[in-house]
Amino acid sequence: MRGSTVISFYHSDPPTKEEEVATAVASICSAHGFTSVRGNPLQNPADIEPIRRLELNKEGNQIAIGIQPGELGESQINTMSITTDASNVTDSGEDTDDYTGFTATLLDVVRSLAIELETDYVAALNPDAGYGGVSGTDAMLTGEEFDVTRIPWLGIYGDPLLDQFGGRERVLETPAWRVEDLGPAGVLVIKTKRPWADASRDHPVDRYLLDGEDEPTDGSDADSLGLKDPFAALSAGDYGADVCVAPEDIDPEFPNEDLQLERVYVDENDDLRRVDDDTFVRNVVDGHYEDDGAFLEAMLSEVPDDVDHDRLRVSTLLHERIPTAFVRLEDPDDENVVTRVLGLGVGIDKHDLLFSLARVANEGEFKDDEMASIEGALETLADVDDPEVAEQIIEERLLL
Numbered sequence: 001m002r003g004s005t006v007i008s009f010y011h012s013d014p015p016t017k018e019e020e021v022a023t024a025v026a027s028i029c030s031a032h033g034f035t036s037v038r039g040n041p042l043q044n045p046a047d048i049e050p051i052r053r054l055e056l057n058k059e060g061n062q063i064a065i066g067i068q069p070g071e072l073g074e075s076q077i078n079t080m081s082i083t084t085d086a087s088n089v090t091d092s093g094e095d096t097d098d099y100t101g102f103t104a105t106l107l108d109v110v111r112s113l114a115i116e117l118e119t120d121y122v123a124a125l126n127p128d129a130g131y132g133g134v135s136g137t138d139a140m141l142t143g144e145e146f147d148v149t150r151i152p153w154l155g156i157y158g159d160p161l162l163d164q165f166g167g168r169e170r171v172l173e174t175p176a177w178r179v180e181d182l183g184p185a186g187v188l189v190i191k192t193k194r195p196w197a198d199a200s201r202d203h204p205v206d207r208y209l210l211d212g213e214d215e216p217t218d219g220s221d222a223d224s225l226g227l228k229d230p231f232a233a234l235s236a237g238d239y240g241a242d243v244c245v246a247p248e249d250i251d252p253e254f255p256n257e258d259l260q261l262e263r264v265y266v267d268e269n270d271d272l273r274r275v276d277d278d279t280f281v282r283n284v285v286d287g288h289y290e291d292d293g294a295f296l297e298a299m300l301s302e303v304p305d306d307v308d309h310d311r312l313r314v315s316t317l318l319h320e321r322i323p324t325a326f327v328r329l330e331d332p333d334d335e336n337v338v339t340r341v342l343g344l345g346v347g348i349d350k351h352d353l354l355f356s357l358a359r360v361a362n363e364g365e366f367k368d369d370e371m372a373s374i375e376g377a378l379e380t381l382a383d384v385d386d387p388e389v390a391e392q393i394i395e396e397r398l399l400l
Contacts, residue, residue, distance in 0.1 A: 004083050005083070005086040005125060006083050007122065008125060009117065010120055010121040011118075021117065024113070024116045025080065025113065026054065028112045028116060029054070029109060032105050033058050034063070034109075035056065035057055036056060061085070061088045063084040063109075065081070066080065066081045066083070080113070089102070089106065090103055091193045091194040107154075110156070111156075111180075111185075114186070115185040118184050119185060120158040121148075121161055123148075123152040124154035150201050150206060151189070151209055151210065152191070154188075154191070155189050155191075156182065156185060156188050157187050161186070162186060162187065165209045171209070172187060174189050174209060176191050176192075177193045178190040189209075196253070201359070202319075202358070202359050227295045227296070227320070228320040229286065229315070229318050230324045232285065233324040234284075234324065237266065238266050238328065239330070239334075240263075240265070241264070241336055242317065242327060242338070243259055243260070243261065243315065243316045244259075244260045244261075244262050244315055245258045245313065247312055250296065253349075254316050254351045256350050259316065260313065263275045263329070263339075265332070270284045271283055271302075272284060279308060280308075280311075281313050282313055282314060295318070296318070299314045299315060299318075300312055322355070323361055325337075326354070335375075336375070338354065340378035340379065344382065346381075346394065348394050348395070360374065
């Protein structure tokens with residue numbers, strides 16, 4: 001169970017009163033087959049009492065809708081939020097071109113409410129927001145403007161954000177899994193078919209909308225993770241530091257407690273082995289594969305017969321953005337970007353930090369002085385005694 005996800009609806013100038021919002025919500029949910037948790041059909045939504053919360057049920061899946069008009073700041077309004085169990089929001093399997101079941105119904109409700117209320121912004125917040133997902137502070141109103149710093153899995157962008165992103169026509173060309181024009185409600189963008197997959201700030205959708213980059217022209221799928229093994233450029237006998245998790249913990253996001261630093265060397269079979277006891281970690285992945293799944297499986301495709309299966313690991317760094325210089329070690333006890341990040345005594349998502357640093361490195365020509373600058377910043381952070389101060393520095397200067 002992943003916990004709960006929240007879909008927040010924002011409006012800087014709410015068009016209706018609380019009772020009217022509640023009536024619209026109840027009417028739309030009733031049309032999609034929702035009843036109250038107590039089992040009473042929502043047949044007469046116009047007769048409901050003024051409320052701030054609806055508890056609704058369909059097919060055993062519950063949603064809670066909080067209706068909260070009112071000032072959150074000088075001018076910002078969070079009209080409404082939908083909360084549901086994130087484990088019920090799925091991609092319906094690889095063989096379907098659309099969502100089915102509860103996920104399809106939830107999407108219909110969200111779309112209908114955005115159109116009815118003509119919202120400025122709707123965002124599905126990641127249930128693992130503390131581990132690299134989109135949090136409320138990544139996508140909030142600040143004063144008169146929206147400050148979106150990362151694109152959520154599902155978002156609906158009204159006029160204020162369409163203007164920020166280069167206009168409606170440009171947003172309609174976003175390289176995402178689904179893009180729909182919702183008229184006055186804005187444009188619906190679903191980043192990836194699988195909810196919350198690749199929530200990183202480095203996703204092509206983020207680069208396109210937030211950085212103004214052109215749509216990828218290399219024929220790559222926007223849903224592709226752009227996989228590449230940074231160890232593939234090393235030779236037999238070379239040392240490196242990998243960030244790994246147990247195979248059962250492979251996921252688009254990785255909490256700090258799952259991350260394991262492995263100091264390794266490349267053996268004559270292009271396998272990674274631990275420096276300290278020579279045990280097998282994983283295969284180095286090179287060559288071309290039909291899809292991302294096959295690429296990931298290749299990490300453990302040729303496992304020695306005498307391997308300790310409890311110590312098999314998979315890398316979290318298989319991405320084209322991670323340069324080999326981040327993982328390479330001249331000597332097994334040296335430090336590099338990977339070891340320095342994993343050694344920081346902070347609660348900030350270290351996996352996310354590594355990818356943010358990789359983004360910084362890739363924006364330039366990746367010269368030696370850029371690597372020295374990144375490693376120098378990490379050395380300075382290691383000397384900061386107060387974790388809160390260190391985290392503030394990371395958030396302000398290093399996280400993109």
